[in-house]
Amino acid sequence: MYKIMIVEDNPTIRTELCSFLNHNGYETCTPDDFEQVVEYVKHCAPHLILLDLNLPIVDGHVICREIRKTSEIPIIIVTSRDSDMDELISLNLGADDFITKPYNLQVLLAHMSRVLMRVYESGNNTTLHIGECVLDISKSTISWKNQTVDLTKNELRIMHCLFQNKNKIVSRNELMQHMWDCDLFVDDNTLTVNINRLRKKLEYLQLNDFIVTKRGLGYIIYEDH
Amino acid sequence: MKITDYLKEKLYLILAALLVVSLTTLFLAVSKVTQDQIVFIDVMFLLFVMLILFVEYQRRHFFYRDLKETLDALDKKYLITEILEEPQFMDGRILYECLSEVDKSMIDEISVYRRAQQEYKEYVEMWVHEVKTPLASANLILDNHPSATSTPLKEELKKVERFVEQALFYAKSNTVEKDYIINKLTLSKPVHAVVKKHAASFIYRHITLTLDNLEQTVYADGKWLEFILDQIIVNALKYCDDHGTITISANKEEQQVCLRISDNGCGISAADLPSIFEKGFTGSNGRSHEKSTGIGLYLCAKLCAKMYLGIRAESTPQQGTTMIITFPLGSHYQF
Numbered sequence: 001m002y003k004i005m006i007v008e009d010n011p012t013i014r015t016e017l018c019s020f021l022n023h024n025g026y027e028t029c030t031p032d033d034f035e036q037v038v039e040y041v042k043h044c045a046p047h048l049i050l051l052d053l054n055l056p057i058v059d060g061h062v063i064c065r066e067i068r069k070t071s072e073i074p075i076i077i078v079t080s081r082d083s084d085m086d087e088l089i090s091l092n093l094g095a096d097d098f099i100t101k102p103y104n105l106q107v108l109l110a111h112m113s114r115v116l117m118r119v120y121e122s123g124n125n126t127t128l129h130i131g132e133c134v135l136d137i138s139k140s141t142i143s144w145k146n147q148t149v150d151l152t153k154n155e156l157r158i159m160h161c162l163f164q165n166k167n168k169i170v171s172r173n174e175l176m177q178h179m180w181d182c183d184l185f186v187d188d189n190t191l192t193v194n195i196n197r198l199r200k201k202l203e204y205l206q207l208n209d210f211i212v213t214k215r216g217l218g219y220i221i222y223e224d225h
Numbered sequence: 226m227k228i229t230d231y232l233k234e235k236l237y238l239i240l241a242a243l244l245v246v247s248l249t250t251l252f253l254a255v256s257k258v259t260q261d262q263i264v265f266i267d268v269m270f271l272l273f274v275m276l277i278l279f280v281e282y283q284r285r286h287f288f289y290r291d292l293k294e295t296l297d298a299l300d301k302k303y304l305i306t307e308i309l310e311e312p313q314f315m316d317g318r319i320l321y322e323c324l325s326e327v328d329k330s331m332i333d334e335i336s337v338y339r340r341a342q343q344e345y346k347e348y349v350e351m352w353v354h355e356v357k358t359p360l361a362s363a364n365l366i367l368d369n370h371p372s373a374t375s376t377p378l379k380e381e382l383k384k385v386e387r388f389v390e391q392a393l394f395y396a397k398s399n400t401v402e403k404d405y406i407i408n409k410l411t412l413s414k415p416v417h418a419v420v421k422k423h424a425a426s427f428i429y430r431h432i433t434l435t436l437d438n439l440e441q442t443v444y445a446d447g448k449w450l451e452f453i454l455d456q457i458i459v460n461a462l463k464y465c466d467d468h469g470t471i472t473i474s475a476n477k478e479e480q481q482v483c484l485r486i487s488d489n490g491c492g493i494s495a496a497d498l499p500s501i502f503e504k505g506f507t508g509s510n511g512r513s514h515e516k517s518t519g520i521g522l523y524l525c526a527k528l529c530a531k532m533y534l535g536i537r538a539e540s541t542p543q544q545g546t547t548m549i550i551t552f553p554l555g556s557h558y559q560f
Contacts, residue, residue: 010358016365023369054354080357082448084406102361102386105368173428180424183417187433 002116003027005046007037007063008078009055017050024109034058038066046073048116051095053079053086061089068094074115078103106181128163130223133207135163144205151201154194157182162211162221171218195219226289231282242274281314288312303331342400349396353389360386380425387459391520394452398527405446407532412475412484413439415447419454420473423462430467437474441482443552449528453536456521457486457548464490464510464546481535482552489545498540502526 004026008014018028031040034057041049049067053060064075074097077090082100090098096115099108126138133144140156141148151159161178162170172191179186186194195211202210212220232239246267253263295308306325312318363382367375397404416439420427427434461471465488472487493501497508505519529536535551 010362012362013358013365016362016369020365020369080354080361082354101357102364105365176428177424180421180428183421185420185427185434185436187427188431189433 001025001027002047002120003029003045004112005041005044005049006030007034007049007055007060008052009034010052020105026112034063037063038070041067041071041073047120048112049073049075050078050112051075053077053081053090061093064090064093064095074119076111076115078108128160130163130166130221133210135159142201142205144207147205149201149204151198152194154179154184154186154190155198155201157184158191158194158198162219166221166223169214169218169220174218226282226286228282231285232278235278238274238278242271246270284312284314285317288314288317303328303335346396346400349392353393356389357386360389387455390452390455391524394449394524394528395520398524398531403531405449405532407444407446409442409444410447410450411439412441412443412482415451415454416473416484419451419458422455423458426462427471430462430465430469432462432465432468433470435470435472435474437472439473439475441475441477441484443482443484443554445532445534445552449532453525453528453550454486456525460521461486461488461490461546461548463514464488464492466490477554481554484550484552485547486550487545487547492542492544492546493538493540494542498538501538502536 004021006014006017006021006028008017008030014030018030021028029044029046031037031044033040034055037058051060051064055063060077060079064077067073067075075095076097076099077095078099078101079086080101087098096119097111099111126136128135128137133142135142135156137156137160140151140153142151142159143149157179158175161175172188176186176188176191179191199211202208210221212222214220249270250263250267253266292305292309296302296305299305299308306321306328309321309324311321360382364379367379367382413436416436420434420436426432458471465471470489473485474487475482475484491510491514494509497506497510500506501508502522502525503519504523506523507517507519510517526536529550533553535553536548538546538548540546
């Protein structure tokens with residue numbers, strides 16, 4: 001489990017962010033003495049630091065520079081200061097990423113997992129599994145029992161969303177929201193067409209009824225198919 | 226200053242000189258001075274008067290001509306004394322001193338207001354950053370404690386965020402100095418960012434979005450352009466019916482790139498169309514639909530003008546509206 005250190009002076013955001021990250025499978029630690037942040041980093045040894053820029057006593061940029069003197073822990077700057085200059089200074093001081101408030105939590109999670117994966121998993125984990133069925137995101141293919149078919153961009157995103165939410169119903173709206181987040185601006189009809197094509201491809205793999213329709217609710221993939 | 230006007234003003238001097246000449250002539254004639262001598266004295270006297278008139282005219286003529294020409298050429302007319310040479314005659318000097326005094330007080334006054342405006346802008350910017358923190362925590366709380374009310378509440382928070390953003394740009398649009406950077410960018414980037422922000426509205430209201438040919442390079446400030454597009458797309462969404470269509474397309478013309486944002490909503494009546502970019506204008510749509518502020522499009526037009534972009538609207542009532550932003554491409558706009 002990854003340990004995330006949250007450097008944030010607003011207590012509400014701090015506790016809420018902690019509980020949100022805990023729910024999403026991260027361990028958290030938060031310093032409340034902003035003069036000793038660098039010592040706290042050594043003591044707590046997190047995998048990733050979420051750093052606010054507007055802090056009492058010491059500016060976030062200073063902390064970022066101090067941490068970089070001794071360690072290469074990934075740092076994501078999370079701040080309401082959204083000027084280009086702040087972003088530039090942050091990245092030049094060695095921050096790995098820059099997100100402005102108010103942010104979408106899913107976007108924050110995506111940035112975090114991206115940075116964590118790059119630093120700690122050397123980035124070759126791009127396949128998702130349900131039973132014997134394998135979705136390869138980097139190749140945009142799906143395979144079952146030694147047979148493989150190519151997926152289009154839209155189909156890959158649909159499968160990705162369903163795979164991530166296996167055993168859970170995904171509504172059509174959630175599915176569309178997921179695709180919009182990936183710059184695929186589909187409407188109802190397109191989604192229907194894509195799902196039908198996807199089902200044909202799955203039938204070709206002998207995976208009949210892999211995607212189950214829950215009338216009026218959405219779609220679901222069961223793990224024990 | 227015309228010579229005739231000058232002579233008209235100095236008529237009393239000429240008349241006085243003529244009177245003196247005639248009286249002198251009369252007196253000399255009575256004193257039995259020869260005719261040649263009388264003519265000589267008269268001519269000398271008249272020459273003397275004319276010389277004075279001529280020199281005085283020359284001085285004034287050059288000074289006032291300079292003054293008028295510089296004034297016409299000046300962009301900020303109140304700075305005239307910074308450029309003007311001090312005149313050599315007395316009434317000119319008095320004028321010059323008065324002007325300098327007036328200018329100085331004007332410049333002081335302006336700098337007071339400029340400073341006040343700058344301070345206000347800085348305050349608004351700081352306030353916007355401050356208010357974003359409680360907004361972010363409110364969003365976090367809603368995400369962590371999902372309930373039936375969290376989705377509509379999040380929608381309302383989004384509206385607050387939009388208004389906060391509008392306040393920031395309003396403050397920025399009123400300052401004299403330039404606080405934007407014009408960069409080379411691809412149109413699809415700001416368009417994608419903005420439509421993604423409104424994904425929920427598109428999806429829940431079953432509005433079809435069509436994007437076409439947006440891989441065009443233009444020169445603009447990314448953040449400003451996103452703000453402008455946000456205002457336009459929110460309007461399009463507001464006046465579009467459920468199951469409607471919004472099309473965003475671009476095409477390259479000879480000297481410019483045109484970005485068109487079309488909806489098939491209720492349109493704008495011909496009477497309202499010329500005024501939609503005016504401050505505070507709400508029109509019949511603003512009254513029949515949700516109340517509008519009349520600030521959004523006004524700001525769009527203002528920010529566009531600052532970045533040298535064109536913006537206009539075309540609309541057919543009951544069929545839809547197209548907003549067109551034009552990005553100049555000419556070589557004289559290279560940054």
